[in-house]
Amino acid sequence: MKKYLGSIVSLTVICLAVSVLLAAANGITAPVIEKAEGEKANAALLAVMPEGKDFQEIDVSAYTLPTSVTGAYSEAGGGHVLRLATTGYAAGLTIMCGVDKNGKITGAACISSGETLGYEKTYGERFAGLAAEEAALVATVAGATKTTTAYKKAVADAINAATILSGGSADIRTEEEILRDNLAAALPAGESFAKEFMAEELQGVSAVYKAENGAGYVFVLGESFIGIDAGGNVVSEADKETQAAAKAAFTSHTSTVLSEIELSAYAGISPRVEKAYRTASGNYVFELSAAGYGINGEYGASGKYIRIKVSATAGGKIIDCVTLEQHETENVGSACADPKYYEQYRGKTAETLGEVDTIAGATYTHRGYSVAVSKVFEAIEILKGAKR
Amino acid sequence: MKKETNLSVFLRGLLIENPVFVLVLGTCPTLATTASVVGALAMGLAAAAVLVCSNVAISLLRNLIPSAVRIPCYIVIIAGFVTLVQMLMHAYLPALYELLGIYLALITVNCIILGRAEMFAGKNGVLRSALDGAGMGLGFTLALLAMACVREIFGGGTFWGLEIPFISNYKIEFLTKAPGGFLVFGLLIAAVNAITKCRAIKKKDFGCETCPSAGACAAKPCPAADENLTTKVGMTEKEEKENGNG
Numbered sequence: 001m002k003k004y005l006g007s008i009v010s011l012t013v014i015c016l017a018v019s020v021l022l023a024a025a026n027g028i029t030a031p032v033i034e035k036a037e038g039e040k041a042n043a044a045l046l047a048v049m050p051e052g053k054d055f056q057e058i059d060v061s062a063y064t065l066p067t068s069v070t071g072a073y074s075e076a077g078g079g080h081v082l083r084l085a086t087t088g089y090a091a092g093l094t095i096m097c098g099v100d101k102n103g104k105i106t107g108a109a110c111i112s113s114g115e116t117l118g119y120e121k122t123y124g125e126r127f128a129g130l131a132a133e134e135a136a137l138v139a140t141v142a143g144a145t146k147t148t149t150a151y152k153k154a155v156a157d158a159i160n161a162a163t164i165l166s167g168g169s170a171d172i173r174t175e176e177e178i179l180r181d182n183l184a185a186a187l188p189a190g191e192s193f194a195k196e197f198m199a200e201e202l203q204g205v206s207a208v209y210k211a212e213n214g215a216g217y218v219f220v221l222g223e224s225f226i227g228i229d230a231g232g233n234v235v236s237e238a239d240k241e242t243q244a245a246a247k248a249a250f251t252s253h254t255s256t257v258l259s260e261i262e263l264s265a266y267a268g269i270s271p272r273v274e275k276a277y278r279t280a281s282g283n284y285v286f287e288l289s290a291a292g293y294g295i296n297g298e299y300g301a302s303g304k305y306i307r308i309k310v311s312a313t314a315g316g317k318i319i320d321c322v323t324l325e326q327h328e329t330e331n332v333g334s335a336c337a338d339p340k341y342y343e344q345y346r347g348k349t350a351e352t353l354g355e356v357d358t359i360a361g362a363t364y365t366h367r368g369y370s371v372a373v374s375k376v377f378e379a380i381e382i383l384k385g386a387k388r
Numbered sequence: 389m390k391k392e393t394n395l396s397v398f399l400r401g402l403l404i405e406n407p408v409f410v411l412v413l414g415t416c417p418t419l420a421t422t423a424s425v426v427g428a429l430a431m432g433l434a435a436a437a438v439l440v441c442s443n444v445a446i447s448l449l450r451n452l453i454p455s456a457v458r459i460p461c462y463i464v465i466i467a468g469f470v471t472l473v474q475m476l477m478h479a480y481l482p483a484l485y486e487l488l489g490i491y492l493a494l495i496t497v498n499c500i501i502l503g504r505a506e507m508f509a510g511k512n513g514v515l516r517s518a519l520d521g522a523g524m525g526l527g528f529t530l531a532l533l534a535m536a537c538v539r540e541i542f543g544g545g546t547f548w549g550l551e552i553p554f555i556s557n558y559k560i561e562f563l564t565k566a567p568g569g570f571l572v573f574g575l576l577i578a579a580v581n582a583i584t585k586c587r588a589i590k591k592k593d594f595g596c597e598t599c600p601s602a603g604a605c606a607a608k609p610c611p612a613a614d615e616n617l618t619t620k621v622g623m624t625e626k627e628e629k630e631n632g633n634g
Binding site for chain 2: 026
């Protein structure tokens with residue numbers, strides 16, 4: 001027993017002595033480490049606000065800020081530095097953005113990113129010294145549209161957040177919330193809206209929404225949302241020209257009749273084109289099957305085609321494009337069902353089809369999709385009789 | 389048995405009992421931190437500091453620590469010094485602290501340190517233990533530096549982070565990777581054997597009786613304590629002498 005007691009006492013005394021020694025060392029080194037860590041954190045803040053002094057972290061949960069804002073710091077001069085998390089194509093972007101007391105951007109930098117393209121590394125430099133209105137005009141980068149669009153949105157969020165933190169007010173609704181509010185305001189009788197596929201080219205109209213309760217349609221003309229009830233009456237306030245354009249679009253859109261074309265009667269049409277229709281005005285609508293990763297991929301391919309619906313003018317310009325069905329890899333090729341991807345095909349011709357941004361990490365999907373859409377132009381020529 | 393001089397206690401860790409190339413201890417940090425000379429030097433000096441301090445502390449306490457709990461006591465003392473070194477490096481050498489990362493904390497379980505505590509500091513006086521720690525620490529540092537020089541110069545085309553003209557155009561990047569580390573390690577062990585003409589410490593000289601865990605398996609007869617010590621597989625010491633080997 002004495003032997004065991006001696007061992008226990010010895011080990012305990014050594015542990016206590018070591019603990020005391022480490023506590024003393026911690027007392028000396030902890031303030032130094034804390035100061036160094038603070039300086040390191042400040043370096044990231046100074047990178048986007050070189051003139052900033054005495055940064056203090058703000059509890060963002062105490063404010064209603066844009067959801068992308070994950071952290072905020074105030075500085076002695078009345079400015080703010082915001083940390084934002086946003087999404088480019090698929091991976092997360094963490095952006096630091098400094099906004100001075102006058103609402104001007106002092107700097108923006110991407111501090112971490114899983115994006116593959118790398119444009120985000122230097123894109124923030126374009127915002128330095130700009131006010132909110134000027135920042136909105138900064139162009140996105142071709143080939144990295146989604147990444148740079150997300151970046152721009154994050155910078156806009158930073159400006160709004162800085163305004164709110166300074167005691168002002170700002171519109172911090174998300175794009176979806178703004179759209180929903182605009183649709184409800186344009187057609188108050190409508191309840192939940194669904195985007196419509198445009199078979200006909202509607203002059204000046206960028207999108208059509210149909211109220212699911214049958215109350216009518218909303219046509220988006222530039223910045224204006226024009227509601228038209230089921231009887232064809234314009235219910236939104238707008239100038240006469242806009243009203244007339246909306247009415248014309250309503251008539252054209254609701255009177256569209258599709259006549260199916262017997263494809264077997266035409267030689268040379270790609271098997272990617274499954275069905276074709278002709279509209280009353282001579283435009284075409286196609287249902288396509290695209291061989292993306294589901295067909296051509298090696299690992300985990302679903303064996304299923306992507307199904308696409310495309311409308312195009314007889315002159316060979318795409319009016320609308322929508323993904324009807326896809327079985328591509330989740331979170332990679334599945335981006336082909338994202339409107340931000342397939343709406344890029346709008347307005348494209350055989351010559352400009354290559355301008356569509358690829359899906360990061362999903363070359364097969366994008367290539368298969370683009371090839372299928374390109375068959376539309378060939379099919380139109382054949383259907384018009386030029387190659388019959 | 390002739391008593392070693394203090395100088396020989398210090399010097400033996402440099403080559404004839406070099407912990408890395410002869411005793412083949414501390415292989416993990418040796419391979420992990422020798423891709424750069426800076427990392428190797430920092431790891432070597434940090435381990436040497438812990439080695440000297442823990443040897444001194446264990447030597448001072450050797451008569452107070454009961455044999456049954458000596459290993460836990462040694463580990464607590466070593467871990468205490470490692471944590472102390474970590475705190476100091478974090479505070480005053482943050483760049484090196486980040487460079488070494490987890491390998492700094494892993495000094496606690498470095499065989500060299502526990503090995504010297506058990507083999508030497510627990511049985512010798514303070515001065516000799518300090519000299520042993522300093523010699524072994526310096527030997528460890530020099531071994532790491534030798535490895536790092538080969539790997540950084542020929543693998544990275546740089547020295548101390550500075551680009552070396554000509555070599556940087558023909559660098560063998562493989563050497564900076566783990567397999568390259570093993571290759572350089574093997575070549576340097578061969579070089580040390582060649583230099584010492586295999587007169588460095590023999591395996592039987594640091595057999596089970598010097599193993600830190602020997603106490604834990606004391607219930608079984610320790611082969612090293614056996615008169616017919618097996619020095620080579622399937623051959624006893626007696627047979628070796630008869631066959632002219634050894």
